Amino acid sequence: MIWAMAFAAVALAFVWVTGVNDGAALLGLSGRYPRSSGPLLMALVLVPLVLVPQWTVAVARTFTEGLTDLGDRRGALAFLLGVTVALAVVAALSRRGLPTSLTLAIVGGIGGAGLGMGLDVSWRGLALVLAIGAAAPLAGTSVGYALGLASRRIPSFTGMPGAVRTAHVLAYSAQCAAYAANDGQKMLAVVSVARHVVSTRRLGAIGPGPPPAPIPI
Template structure:
């Protein structure tokens, strides 16, 4: 019973932190366009995070069953350890000025906790997730390069607003169908359900919205100002490119980080209009944080799970 209570608290905290970390990043790319107000954007995100999993929650199930067997004996303890480890690593890196991917952190945490607790871990699927995670920023960047050139040829500054609305909507759907479901996965283990009933998805979405409201100023500033000296065109191109990339991964049931895809999209769009717009020192700082996140989370979770299981037996 104590484990259940702890995991429910951890799951709620994780959803709030996901909103703080991911919500601002999703809104950041369009802050220079008035087409989607921040309040409207957060509301859109909350609604989609609540309702898209009712249509498809393949990625949530992948977090629970394909990385390791977290729906069996010891799964709740390992999941709690994985989430705490992921939050710890993300917090430490963020406080050191190295914003990172919460999705990478939870994948690392789940892998490490599974190993430390002695649960079966699917190395083939872990390798697939790592491969997709490595290439998603690159794919997002290449896609943004093409989208930027297309927008330059097809639209005016006034028409860009309509593309922004479409791009933001696509990006939100992609997030809700993919790495946004990491929150639902934790609640699946905490509350012991396997589907995606509306009461659970509404709970996740509400907690996510609280975090997004709180974290918008800081998270939004990181992507929209630090990576490139952005213009509205860059943000719209990054939205369309990252939305398409992450949606494709969701169709395959493979978790991928939206923040990574957005960052890659911003760099690709910046290079298209002149590489001097890209602040490469900031881009390198973020990439280094990505490289540290998964192994650090896996190591911390694996050690904690091994020690806690040993102490309890």
């Protein structure tokens, strides 16, 4: 019962921190469109979070299956420790006013916890996720620079303000959908693991395949 309560508390804390961290960024971007409907912009954030996981949960599976061997009977405990470490790192850096990635923190936390507990760690999977995380800002800068140059070559026309506003809303919609399909799925992974532990009240394996005997809690 104690472990079930711990998982529930960590899941709630993680969703809250994700909302403060990632959600604030998305809502902050919506503030660039003062003439757009507030409820519409809010729906663009929330609807993909509900609908996209019905289509794909591949990124959530990476958290639970692709970083370390959580199929071990100690897998759930390793996951709990990894998420807790990620929350602690983000909280400490946030107090110092230093930006960080909650996603990279949880990837490192889960991998480190698995390594410390003697579980098999997917070094290839960890390296790939961390490399992509490091390359993403550089790729974004390059694409943004190219689009900025291209925009200077587009001649102005009468309906340009409306066209630009529509393009902004479409881009914001795509950004929210991309978040739901990728970064936002860390919440789905944490909540799904916590729900499993709370519902079964057993601390056992996570991931595919027949699990070994769980540890009663």
